Amino acid sequence: MLDDLRREADASLSELEKEAPPRESLDLEPKAASGHLFGMTALQRFILAIMLFIITLLVGSFCLLVTERVVLPGVF
DSSP states (O other): OHHHHHHHHHHHHHHHHHHSOOGGGSOOSOSGGGTOBTTBOHHHHHHHHHHHHHHHHHHHHHHHHHTTSSOOTTTO
16 A cells, blocks of 8 residues: 555656756746836835835824823813
């Protein structure tokens, strides 16, 4: 039973090696020259940074209100 499993694993491994493209044909150069980072343009990264900043401000303000470190004027 285990011998059959080993033979199957060896056979599938040899098939994968035959199907794999040669290493020279793989494009291993970095894509930084195109101006894209994480697949986004500079404007998209800027908007994402602004959105994360606003979310951080909102969550921080909410935490301060919940822990009563800051009280809104006119509420109490």
